[in-house]
Amino acid sequence: MKIEIGGGFLATLTIIFVIAKILGYIHWSWWVVFLPILIGVSIPIFIILIIFVVIIIVSIVDEFS
Numbered sequence: 001m002k003i004e005i006g007g008g009f010l011a012t013l014t015i016i017f018v019i020a021k022i023l024g025y026i027h028w029s030w031w032v033v034f035l036p037i038l039i040g041v042s043i044p045i046f047i048i049l050i051i052f053v054v055i056i057i058v059s060i061v062d063e064f065s
Contacts, residue, residue, distance in 0.1 A: 010036040 017033040020026045026033075 008040075010040040 013036045014034060017026070017028075017036070021028065021030070021033050031038075
């Protein structure tokens with residue numbers, strides 16, 4: 001049985017940034033430290049939004065055809 005722990009590159013990067021911030025190696029603001037997670041969440045939301053807009057445009061174009 002294989003057990004996987006982790007969340008990928010962005011999660012690892014965020015953990016590294018948090019540890020570096022807590023230990024005082026970086027003096028960034030907390031929102032910058034958590035930016036990789038925000039990017040990871042924002043990209044799928046943006047893609048879903050684009051898909052919805054395309055579906056709406058296609059349905060409007062089909063109504064007028």
